[in-house]
Amino acid sequence: MRPIVRVSETAFSAEDELRAFMRGRDDSGACASFVGLVRGGEVSALELQHYPGFTEAEIERIASEIAQRHSINGLLAIHRAGRMTPGETIVLVAALSAHRAAAFKAVEELMDWLKTDAPFWKREWRDGEAAWIEPTAEDYKRRARHDTETA
């Protein structure tokens, strides 16, 4: 099973992607998924830089490990790059499996890795000031708990 991985420079519809991903998959009773949205509030915009080719390859490598570990029948990861404003979709991860516990685990582990270690460089705008962001201590703790291999 090869994961489907894409980094998109433009907005995408999580629901349309999910529909296409699940179509005809009655081999798997369980589809867990996660959608990340840009939160409103203090942050007026954010920008994600990626390294085309390298970023996708790294995501696919980790996604493959996770899929194998949890007997996943299908794994999807679509990540936005570029400049986004509140309400836009940043990320969609979905996993198909015969059993829901495995599907949940795969989505959570891939999300934890994406949020801390994926090759993205993030900048946020607050009050007109831009600042580069690094992973939080909580992110690292979650990762350690899952014992996920990292780059």
Next chain:
Amino acid sequence: MRPIVRVSETAFSAEDELRAFMRGRDDSGACASFVGLVRGGEVSALELQHYPGFTEAEIERIASEIAQRHSINGLLAIHRAGRMTPGETIVLVAALSAHRAAAFKAVEELMDWLKTDAPFWKREWRDGEAAWIEPTAEDYKRRARHDTETA
């Protein structure tokens, strides 16, 4: 926060429901969800009976408890009833939160409860023979692990 609960006698689109649920919700960065599909294979059809009014009220009661326990900003549960064939959507559960760990937990706990204790009566057809189904031992074990209150 009052959960959105529906039991549908006819097919519904998980993706359309998810889209409506997430629209304008940039107060919450995280949306975890689960879609259950009728698996193909030995089972040619299944039927779920529910008790209109009672079933929805029970789901809403448990969903409210879970939402409160995990600081959930929005919780959606749509469950099919009636006769279904492989590939059809049985259930959609989705949770909106500021943090993804809480959203995942809420969806998993509500799914575990729905799969074991929700007021549905299920019949499966295999080789033309119909049989009523009861919860599996594994279902009960998962429930105990989450320590979810049950009816």
Next chain:
Amino acid sequence: MRILFFGRLRDLAGSSEVQAPDTFETLADLRRWLAETHAGLEQALAQRGVRVAIDKAIVGNGDVSLRSAKEVAFMPPMSGG
């Protein structure tokens, strides 16, 4: 008073709903009437795990008043979704 059946009990009752006289004082009276009018249902209704709801509220094991009850549901063990 409406009497509702689910799952296996519905098969045994031969229908999802029957209409019963409004004159029963208690659940025990209703059970006796059902045993007379629906052969084969008496044992099934008394089985472990069968729960009863009066007007959509689950009631305990003992005998219960049916005064002003509009709907009684007999529910075999729930299978989940």
Next chain:
Amino acid sequence: MRILFFGRLRDLAGSSEVQAPDTFETLADLRRWLAETHAGLEQALAQRGVRVAIDKAIVGNGDVSLRSAKEVAFMPPMSGG
């Protein structure tokens, strides 16, 4: 040879990509050239956590051959998505 910068390093370099001569033998040679042509980049490139990829493969800390390299990327700590 293409030299790529990301995040903070891109700001300091003033662009996402520069073209460098193909004549450097090692990464150290390239670093010296970048220090001369891009003031302020030298220190930033040497900072803890900055990783280097040659032709999209991460390389270790020591000096590395650039023979037949087509693309060198300088990456500050990844922020995740």
